[in-house]
Amino acid sequence: MAITQNYKLNLIQWYPGHIAKAEKNLKEQLKRVDVVLEVRDARIPLATHHPQISEWVGSKARVLVINRVDMITPQVRSLWIDWFKRQGEVPYFTNAQHGKGIxxxxxxxxxxxxxxxxxxxxxxMLPRPVRAVVIGFPNVGKSALINRLLGKRVVESAARPGVTRQLRWVRISEHLELLDAPGVIPARMEDQEAALKLAICDDIGEASYDNQLVAAALVDLLNYLEAVAPDLLPKKPLQxxxxLDSISDTGDVYLHALAEHRYKGDVERAARQLLTDFRKGLLGTLPLELPPN
Structure with missing residues (x-):
């Protein structure tokens, strides 16, 4: 479904210098790593797959971590498990905030x-601890995962994306050392539909985007998912x-109606509130992606 068709191409602009630098450092450090923990967001497990990860990982072992499992239903989780298995992968679902699946x-x-x-x-040669690295887009929960693995808070973990800047090793046990890496996003995002989903979920780091366009895209996406998979979503989450029901409106029309209905005509405020409510789970357990058929 082309949710971007109504939006100008390259809607979302990014690539701050520190991410370019982080990527260079990460490639250097990866030479010393044995296993890669790739962390994705359970609401958008495809959009949070970094396109270069296979190239970076090469022949190293990779563990696929799908975080924020609390933000999707068990039914959606089962569909993803089956889909990943068909791709030859075993996904590990976690809720790093609460220590589930660690x-x-x-x-x-x-x-x-x-x-x-x-x-x-x-x-x-003598055995040594396994060296692992945690990789993923900004704000998918990497630092929270490391803090849980350690059992104590050593990595600054914050709600805003892009908090981790430096690369550093932390000893987890006599068997495991972890490298905490900053969130890495692609130099260019060819897939603007994926970029929109990253923006909606706040998994994009220090990007610049228009809240109103992104909030409107969220409404369009929810309307689409309600139409194709009503049994997998909460009933009428926006209403x-x-x-205020959205099903007969485009995202843009709904956003303006919501601004009139709730926020004295302030469309920007309506957009920010809608995105915040979605990100906090206040609209219910809402996936933005379902496994491809």
Whole structure:
């Protein structure tokens, strides 16, 4: 579904210098890493897949972490598990804020290191801790995941994207060392539909975008999902929250109606509130992507 058709191309602009620098540092550090933990957002697991990750990971072990599992329903989660399995991947679902699924991530990362240390022993070398790196878009929950793995807060974890700037190693146990990397976003986002979803979910870092266009796109996307998969979404999430139904309106028309209905005609305020409510889960457990057929 082309939610971007009504919006100008390259709607979302980014690529601050620190991300370019972070990417360069990350490529250097990856040479020393044994296993990559790729963290994605359960609401948009496809849009939060970095297009260069396969190239960066190469032959290293990779653990696929789908965070924010609390923001989708168990039914949607099951559909994604089945879909990823068909792609030959095992997704690990977590809620890093509350520590759900963390033990399984630890086991998966350490299991990847068993083979590594067996090879070291075969060559007459001593075993060493597995070196893992956590990679993902800004604000998908990487720092919260590391804090949970450590069992104590060592990495600054904040609600705003792009807090982690430096690369540093943290020792998790005698078996595991972790590299916390800043959120990396592609140099250019060819797929503006994915870029819109990143903006809606606040997984985009220090990008510049128009709140009103992004909020309107959210309404269009919800209307579309309600039409194609009503059983997988809460019933009429916008009407339940704002007492204003969206189904007959385009996103832009709805946003203006919502501004009149609730915010004295202030469209920017309506847009910001709509995005905030979605991000906080106040519209319900809403996926913005479903597994491709």
């Amino acid at each position: 033990a399984e991530i630890m086991q998966a990362a350490q299991a990847a290191g068993v083979a590594l240390n067996q090879r070291r022993r075969d060559r007459g 339940s929250r704002y007492e």
